[in-house]
Amino acid sequence: MRLELTRRYALAASHRLHSPHFDEAENERIYGKCNNPYGHGHNYIVEVTVTGKVDPSTGMIAHLDDLDGYVAREIIEPFDHMYLNKDVEAFRDRVPTTENVCVEIFARLRRFPGAKLVRIRLEETGRNSFEYAGQRDGDEDD
Amino acid sequence: MVHVTRKIEFSAAHRYHNPAFSAEENRRIFGKCNNPNGHGHNYVLEVTVGGEADPLTGMVLDLKELKEILEREIMDRMDHRFLNYEVPELADQIPTCENIASLIWKLLAPKIKKGRLTRVRLWESPDLYVDCYGDGTP
Numbered sequence: 660m661r662l663e664l665t666r667r668y669a670l671a672a673s674h675r676l677h678s679p680h681f682d683e684a685e686n687e688r689i690y691g692k693c694n695n696p697y698g699h700g701h702n703y704i705v706e707v708t709v710t711g712k713v714d715p716s717t718g719m720i721a722h723l724d725d726l727d728g729y730v731a732r733e734i735i736e737p738f739d740h741m742y743l744n745k746d747v748e749a750f751r752d753r754v755p756t757t758e759n760v761c762v763e764i765f766a767r768l769r770r771f772p773g774a775k776l777v778r779i780r781l782e783e784t785g786r787n788s789f790e791y792a793g794q795r796d797g798d799e800d801d
Numbered sequence: 802m803v804h805v806t807r808k809i810e811f812s813a814a815h816r817y818h819n820p821a822f823s824a825e826e827n828r829r830i831f832g833k834c835n836n837p838n839g840h841g842h843n844y845v846l847e848v849t850v851g852g853e854a855d856p857l858t859g860m861v862l863d864l865k866e867l868k869e870i871l872e873r874e875i876m877d878r879m880d881h882r883f884l885n886y887e888v889p890e891l892a893d894q895i896p897t898c899e900n901i902a903s904l905i906w907k908l909l910a911p912k913i914k915k916g917r918l919t920r921v922r923l924w925e926s927p928d929l930y931v932d933c934y935g936d937g938t939p
């Protein structure tokens with residue numbers, strides 16, 4: 660049986676879309692409102708999907724306490740109620756678009772020891788969502 | 802191929818307990834879910850059938866038929882039941898979302914004659930669901 664378990668987590672953070680590769684006018688043209696110098700925020704929803712064998716003694720692919728603990732440490736604590744551009748090292752020189760945040764979350768969770776990470780789906784708002792399932796097997800993501 | 806998804810809801814009680822573990826181990830591993838009297842969830846089940854639309858009817862399968870299968874195989878068996886005691890297939894398993902989704906797959910796959918069951922998605926709560934793909938790939 661192929662089974663995947665998905666857990667949803669909430670995360671509030673602010674960001675500003677601004678690239679040092681473009682001048683002021685171009686940044687404003689490309690990113691629009693998201694280029695506001697003071698930043699703005701979202702209630703993100705992170706969906707974490709893992710797969711693996713079900714342990715017959717627990718009936719579980721991964722113990723939820725282990726997954727919750729790992730996600731709390733790797734994602735929620737460093738990202739929640741933070742300004743991603745400044746408070747998260749990875750985004751000091753990478754635009755924290757939801758695409759990039761999604762890939763960063765994948766990279767941070769792919770070594771979860773309890774099960775195999777399949778994909779990250781990140782909802783920026785109820786209307787926009789992004790998914791990343793890593794590169795083809797064997798490729799390094801980070 | 803076209804995929805058709807139907808959603809149903811059922812409410813059921815369960816308890817996580819493995820008789821091979823000591824009482825203390827059970828509490829440590831399963832936490833609140835080990836409460837001897839059980840607890841319950843409003844499960845949401847999404848069943849997806851894939852196939853080609855029949856050129857005469859324009860349908861992959863008759864949704865009325867799927868509705869009846871779900872009524873008979875899932876609702877009658879699981880709705881307002883204590884899964885550990887009232888669903889024999891789960892008697893010697895921990896009734897986790899993983900195991901219930903697998904059971905639902907096994908119950909439904911042989912009953913669906915038009916199209917093919919491609920995914921069973923079982924939500925235990927708004928922040929947790931399991932997808933079962935049988936032996937296929939997602």
Ligand SMILES: [Zn+2]
Binds near residue numbers: 815834840841842
């Ligand atoms: Zn429960």
